[in-house]
Amino acid sequence: MLxxxxxxxxxxxxxxxxxxxxxxAAAGAYxxxxxxxxxxxxxxxxxxxxxxxxxxxxGFAKLTANRHAQSGWTANPQAIVYRGSGSPQNxxxxxxxxxxxxxxxLRGHVSGDSAHLDTAVxxxxxxxxxxxxxxxxxxxxxxxxxxxxQIANAAELVRDHPDFELGRFQEMLTTVFASxxxxxxxxxNGAVVSNYWTNWDLTAMACVLATGIFCDDRARVARAVExxxxxxxLGSIRNAIPVVHxxxxxxxxxxxxxxxxxxxxxxxxxxxxxxxxxxxxxLYGYDDSRFLKGAQYVAKWALGGDxxxxxxxxxxxxxxxxxxSETVTEAAPVDPAMTRPIWAMIxxxxxxxRGLSASYLxxxxxxxxxxxxxxxxxxxxxxxxxxxxxxxxxxxxKAQGAQGAGGSPSPSVSAAASAGAGSGGTGSGGTGSxxxxxxxxxxxxxxxxxxxxxxxxxxTGSNDVIGxxxxxxxxxxxxxxxxxxRRDRARRASQ
Numbered sequence: 001m002l003x004x005x006x007x008x009x010x011x012x013x014x015x016x017x018x019x020x021x022x023x024x025a026a027a028g029a030y031x032x033x034x035x036x037x038x039x040x041x042x043x044x045x046x047x048x049x050x051x052x053x054x055x056x057x058x059g060f061a062k063l064t065a066n067r068h069a070q071s072g073w074t075a076n077p078q079a080i081v082y083r084g085s086g087s088p089q090n091x092x093x094x095x096x097x098x099x100x101x102x103x104x105x106l107r108g109h110v111s112g113d114s115a116h117l118d119t120a121v122x123x124x125x126x127x128x129x130x131x132x133x134x135x136x137x138x139x140x141x142x143x144x145x146x147x148x149x150q151i152a153n154a155a156e157l158v159r160d161h162p163d164f165e166l167g168r169f170q171e172m173l174t175t176v177f178a179s180x181x182x183x184x185x186x187x188x189n190g191a192v193v194s195n196y197w198t199n200w201d202l203t204a205m206a207c208v209l210a211t212g213i214f215c216d217d218r219a220r221v222a223r224a225v226e227x228x229x230x231x232x233x234l235g236s237i238r239n240a241i242p243v244v245h246x247x248x249x250x251x252x253x254x255x256x257x258x259x260x261x262x263x264x265x266x267x268x269x270x271x272x273x274x275x276x277x278x279x280x281x282x283l284y285g286y287d288d289s290r291f292l293k294g295a296q297y298v299a300k301w302a303l304g305g306d307x308x309x310x311x312x313x314x315x316x317x318x319x320x321x322x323x324x325s326e327t328v329t330e331a332a333p334v335d336p337a338m339t340r341p342i343w344a345m346i347x348x349x350x351x352x353x354r355g356l357s358a359s360y361l362x363x364x365x366x367x368x369x370x371x372x373x374x375x376x377x378x379x380x381x382x383x384x385x386x387x388x389x390x391x392x393x394x395x396x397x398k399a400q401g402a403q404g405a406g407g408s409p410s411p412s413v414s415a416a417a418s419a420g421a422g423s424g425g426t427g428s429g430g431t432g433s434x435x436x437x438x439x440x441x442x443x444x445x446x447x448x449x450x451x452x453x454x455x456x457x458x459x460t461g462s463n464d465v466i467g468x469x470x471x472x473x474x475x476x477x478x479x480x481x482x483x484x485x486r487r488d489r490a491r492r493a494s495q
Contacts, residue, residue: 029216030213030216030221030279031278031279032156032159032160033156033157033159034156034213034275034278034279035152035153035156035210035213035214035275035278036153036156036271036274036275036278036345036387036393037106037153037156037157037278037393038278041393041394042109042110042157044396045060045109045110045392045393046109046110046111046112048395049110049111049392055369055370055391055395056391056392056395058369058370058391059369059370059371059389059390059391059392059393059395060110060392061370062370062371062372062373062376062389062391062392063103063106063107063110063372063373063389063392064107066103066372066373066374066375066376067375068096068099068100068103068104068373068374068375069100069103069104069106069107069116070104070119071104071113071115071116071118071119072115072119073097073100073104073119073123075097075100075101075122075123075126075127076093076097077097077126077127077129077130077131078090078093078094078130078131079130079131079132079133080131080132080133080134080135081093081094081131081133081134081135081143082134082135082136082140083134083136083137083139083140083142083143084136084137084138084139084140085136085137085139086135086136089136091136091143091147091381092381094127094143094147095146095147095150095374095381095384096374096375096384097123097126097127098147098150098151098154098374098384099150099373099374099375099384099387100119100120100123101119101120101123101124101151101154101155102120102150102153102154102157102373102374102387103373103374103389104116104117104119104120104123105117105120105154105157105158106157106389106392106393108120108157109157110392117157117158117161118161118163120154120157120158121158121161121163121164123154124151124154124155124158124164124165124169125163125164125165125168125169127151127172128165128168128169128171128172129165129168131172131176132176133176134176134177134180138189138196140180141180141181141184141189141200141203141204142200142203144176144177144178144179144180144181144184144203144204144207145177145180145181145184145200145202145203145204145205145206145207146203146206146207146384146385147177148173148177148178148180148181148206148207148210148211149203149206149207149209149210149211149271149275150387151173151177152173152177152207152210152211152213152214153210153387155169155173155214156213156214159214170214170215173211173214173215174211174215174217177207177211178207178208178211178212178220180204181203181204181205181207181208181211182204182208182220182223184200184201184204185201185204185205185208185223185227185231185233188233190318190319190321191316191317191318191319192315192316192317192318192319192323193232193233193234194233194234194314194315194316195315195316195317195318196233196234197234197253197254197257197261197265198234198235198239198240198252198253198254198265199235199254199261199264199265199268200233200234200235201227201231201233201234201235201236201240202235202240202265202268202269202272203268204235205224205227205228205231205235205268205272206268206271206272206275208220208223208224208227209221209224209225209272209275209276210275212224213275213279221279224272225276225281225283228272228276228283228286229283229286229287234253234314237269237283237286237287237290237291238287238290239253240252240253240254240265240269240294241253241290241291241293241294242310242312243310244290244293245308248293248296249293249296249297249300249307249308250290250293250294250296250297251294251297251307251308251309251310252265252266252294252297252298252301253312255297255298255301255307255309255331255332256309256312256328256329256330256331256332257328257332258332259302259332259333259334259335259338260338260340260382262298262301262302262332263298263302263338263339263340263342264340264382264385264386266294266295266298266342266346267340267341267342267385267386268385269291269294269295270291270295270342270345270346270349271345271386273291273349274345274349277349284349284350284354285354289350292350292356292358295346295358295361296358296360296361299343299360299361299363299364300360301331301334302334302336302338302364303336303360303363303364303367304334304336305360307331309328309329309330309331311327311328311329311330312327312328313325313326313327313328314326314327314328339364339367339368339377340368340377340385340386341368341371341372341373341376341377341386341387341388341389341390342386342390343361343364343365343368343371343390344365344368344369344371344390344391344393344394344395345390345393345394346361346365347361347362347364347365348365348390348394348395348396349394351398352396352397352398353396355398365390369391370391370392371388371389371390371391371392372388372389373386373387373388373389374386374387374388376388
């Protein structure tokens with residue numbers, strides 16, 4: 001399933017041929033910090049905030065106002081973390097501490113206040129000294145993927161701190177988090193490969209990639225990048241974005257599920273692309289910028305626009321066990337007020353680094369700004385699925401006259417970038433700032449009665465529906481319930 005899983009550096013291809021790894025790549029060293037934020041990113045944030053530049057100051061204000069970003073946060077590490085089942089279900093403790101570590105580390109770099117960096121180190125050291133396993137229902141794989149990539153990003157920001165227990169943290173990250181995520185991408189919890197929706201794969205992919213970079217594990221990075229390109233599950237790019245239309249928009253598979261999970265998936269794929277980019281691998285531009293076309297589609301849909309949708313049938317069930325299928329025929333209803341802190345990173349890549357016009361991304365990013373983070377989007381786990389603070393972290397100046405990887409965009413990329421109403425873009429001339437990777441290195445359905453009888457195989461995290469809508473009202477919830485009723489009628493009609 002994972003083609004060329006243990007391949008040498010050549011398996012981690014650069015998405016655009018004109019992009020050349022820096023000398024550091026040839027030496028086989030990963031750049032640190034080099035997950036979501038590079039040293040240049042951190043320096044830019046600090047300089048812009050010090051200068052009082054907008055919108056960085058508004059983004060930094062969101063960070064400093066968050067209760068997780070306060071120095072002196074006391075960690076509450078657990079030996080075993082349970083999600084979905086088990087006693088007690090204590091995964092909230094983990095994600096709150098992870099976000100406190102990340103937010104304090106980010107705040108420390110931007111402000112120069114070492115107390116925040118010290119707090120982040122104390123949180124991370126406490127967890128690496130205690131945590132031994134993640135357990136529970138199928139949701140344990142979500143916990144491994146989501147909190148694995150997040151805690152790696154927090155640690156990447158303090159890896160050079162003299163008090164940080166780097167080796168012990170790497171051991172925990174590898175054995176507790178990445179081991180589950182690696183296993184999920186191979187076995188999918190004993191299910192048929194399409195049983196789990198796109199975001200399940202993407203959480204695991206993000207964890208595997210982040211762990212590989214953090215631990216300088218070239219084989220793990222190669223596995224993650226290869227899965228993005230060719231994996232059999234629904235998280236690989238052509239399965240997550242199965243149809244490209246002539247207008248330059250491309251369908252996001254989970255738009256047929258619900259808005260919250262579609263936004264989650266776009267945010268996770270953007271996170272994956274950004275971490276790869278910072279190590280010399282262009283996945284943003286892979287397959288004729290397919291992710292751009294999918295992100296534009298979701299942005300238009302989430303803004304309330306009409307989008308096409310091609311009916312698709314997804315097989316589900318256990319290998320040698322219960323089985324079934326689910327057909328989705330239309331995009332789910334949306335609440336235009338629903339937002340997640342995912343858009344600034346994606347919009348800035350395509351409009352600032354690449355110099356493309358992407359009107360839907362620009363509009364939805366502007367509407368979502370200034371982006372907050374964990375704790376700003378409701379109290380439940382859905383509000384902690386992204387690290388956030390993109391207005392602060394990913395806003396960047398557009399370089400003048402810089403040539404991007406591969407030169408001018410192809411006609412289909414241009415169509416994807418400029419499709420739709422509204423100007424709001426930043427122009428389409430040339431490809432802009434940070435056009436090459438910044439630093440170098442080679443780099444489920446609802447549980448049915450039959451599913452319940454077979455254990456937790458088809459768990460989908462549906463208990464978090466309220467969490468997705470807590471910050472935006474009940475419109476999306478009503479739409480989701482309507483979609484569930486439609487699907488139930490369709491299932492009964494097919495029986």
